Amino acid sequence: MEISLPVKSTFRVKVVISNRPGSGDPEGETIYRDLVSKSGFRDVKGIRTGKFLSVEVEAPDRESARKVVSRMCDELRIYNPAAHSLTVEA
Amino acid sequence: MAARVAVIRFPGSNCDMDAVQAIRTLKGARADLVWHEDKAVSDYDAVVVPGGFSFGDYLRAGAIAAKSPAMERIRKAADQGLPVLGICNGFQILIEAGLLPGALLRNSTLRFVCRWTALRVDSDSTSFTRRMRKGQVLHIPIAHNEGRYYAPKGDLARLSREGLVVLRYCDEDGVPSASANPTGTSDNIAAICNRAGNVMGLMPHPERGTEPLLSPSGSDDGALIFRSMLEAA
Numbered sequence: 001m002e003i004s005l006p007v008k009s010t011f012r013v014k015v016v017i018s019n020r021p022g023s024g025d026p027e028g029e030t031i032y033r034d035l036v037s038k039s040g041f042r043d044v045k046g047i048r049t050g051k052f053l054s055v056e057v058e059a060p061d062r063e064s065a066r067k068v069v070s071r072m073c074d075e076l077r078i079y080n081p082a083a084h085s086l087t088v089e090a
Numbered sequence: 091m092a093a094r095v096a097v098i099r100f101p102g103s104n105c106d107m108d109a110v111q112a113i114r115t116l117k118g119a120r121a122d123l124v125w126h127e128d129k130a131v132s133d134y135d136a137v138v139v140p141g142g143f144s145f146g147d148y149l150r151a152g153a154i155a156a157k158s159p160a161m162e163r164i165r166k167a168a169d170q171g172l173p174v175l176g177i178c179n180g181f182q183i184l185i186e187a188g189l190l191p192g193a194l195l196r197n198s199t200l201r202f203v204c205r206w207t208a209l210r211v212d213s214d215s216t217s218f219t220r221r222m223r224k225g226q227v228l229h230i231p232i233a234h235n236e237g238r239y240y241a242p243k244g245d246l247a248r249l250s251r252e253g254l255v256v257l258r259y260c261d262e263d264g265v266p267s268a269s270a271n272p273t274g275t276s277d278n279i280a281a282i283c284n285r286a287g288n289v290m291g292l293m294p295h296p297e298r299g300t301e302p303l304l305s306p307s308g309s310d311d312g313a314l315i316f317r318s319m320l321e322a323a
Contacts, residue, residue, distance in 0.1 A: 019195070023240050026198045026274070051149075076157060077186060080150065083193035083240050 008058045011065035015073060016087040018050030023083040025049055053078070066090035093323040096124040096134040098164070098180075100155045105141035105177065105297060112297040112316060113138070119320050126160040135323035136173040137164055139180030141233075141295060151194065151236045152182030161187045173217040173322050174289045175315070178234055181281075181291030190282055190291050191249070192241035197234070198274025204233040206306060207272060207294060209280055210260040213253050216287035217322035218315050227264045228257070229309035230294040232272060232280075237293040239279040246276055256290055257281035288322070 019025040025048050032047040055072075059065035070088045073079060079086045095113050099106045106123060113121035121138075124131070131137050145154035155161065161183065168174045168189060176184035184190045197203055211219055211226045222228070241249065249255050258266040258278040266278035273293075281292035292315075299305060299312030 022242065023193065023195060024198065024238075024274075026196060026200050030200060077153060077188075078149065080153075080186065080193045082191065082242065082245070083195055 006060050008060055011057050011059055011062055011090055013055045013057055013065050013069040014087075014089045015053040015055060015069060015078065016050050016089075017053075017079040017084050018048055018087075020083060020085050062090045092118050092120045093135040093320045094133065095119060095121045095136045095138060095320075095323070096131050097121055097138045097140055098126055098160050099123050099140070100126045100142070100144035100158065100160075102144045102146055103140050103142035103179070105179075105295060108295075108297040109138050109140045109177065112300045112312065115300065116313065116316055116320060119316070124160070126155070126158045131160070131163050131167050131172070134172070136175070136319050137167065139164070139174070139176040139183050140297070141178030141180060144179055144183060147179075147236075150186070152179060152184075152186040155183045156186035156188075165189060168284075168289050171286065171288050173319050175218055175319055176289075176291035177297065178237070178293055178295055181293055182236065184289065184291045189289050190284060191245060192239060192282070194236050194293075195238045195240050196236050197238050197272075202233070202235040203237075203272050204231070205272065206231045207280070208260050208262055208270065209257040209294060210264045210266060211256070212258055213256045213283070213287075215253070216256055216283045216290055216318075218283075218290045218318050219256055220321060221314050221318040225264060227260060227262065228311035228314070229305065229307050230296055230299040230312050232294045233298075234273075234293055237275060238273045239275045239282070239293075241276065249279075249282060250277065252285065254282050254285065255279055256283050257292060257294070
């Protein structure tokens with residue numbers, strides 16, 4: 001009898017946590033106001049900062065990897081939904 | 091019998107001994123330092139989650155400590171009515187653990203602010219303010235980088251409406267003016283509590299405000315918070 005084991009590969013999933021528009025981003029505002037807008041990059045109209053996590057996951061496919069990381073972010077409160085928004089990209 | 095207070099220590103807590111000391115000097119109080127992975131808090135009459143930089147403030151201030159075994163026990167005890175006080179990083183931990191709503195974000199000044207503040211008492215019916223009167227002005231110092239309280243507008247309005255804002259930064263006349271706001275915190279909020287009034291988080295450090303000799307104005311107002319807590323315990 002042949003047993004087929006699910007084949008898992010390693011994926012890197014990117015997580016970006018940023019401040020929601022209403023919650024303010026003093027660091028992003030300072031970078032924009034005091035550096036970028038004074039340096040001739042007139043087409044740049046705003047900057048927001050955030051936190052970046054690169055997560056290594058074993059999963060059968062890319063979409064499953066993304067789902068695991070999304071669930072992890074929710075369950076472990078990797079971001080605070082009152083103030084942050086989350087992007088998960090596999 | 092003396093009320094027993096557990097002061098929870100996480101790796102990176104650094105105001106834990108100050109809190110123990112401040113409580114021990116009060117009449118009728120015992121304070122124990124409790125490691126976050128150790129024993130139940132059910133033997134205690136009150137819990138203090140002290141200030142510091144638990145787990146190095148990695149990920150986000152309070153986020154990692156919020157998932158420690160101690161917080162699960164504290165959540166259960168709080169549901170049973172145990173007084174739980176979160177100071178500074180302890181406030182951040184209570185928020186991240188979901189015991190209090192909202193978020194504590196980086197100060198709008200992008201600076202660590204360490205100074206004495208004046209605070210107006212907006213609720214005298216919590217376990218931590220019962221020895222005060224509404225409108226009273228307290229003097230207690232702050233020392234933090236992430237103390238800008240934030241909640242979506244509707245939630246902020248609800249907090250005020252339901253009397254869950256306990257302390258606001260104010261001027262010497264008790265007016266919560268913009269110039270008296272040290273961190274850009276929403277509506278000058280310095281402390282909030284839960285609906286039952288037995289869980290409070292505050293950014294100021296009451297344990298640093300219990301000795302008149304150590305205060306420029308001779309204040310020992312921080313002790314009022316601990317005395318109220320012991321009375322409620």
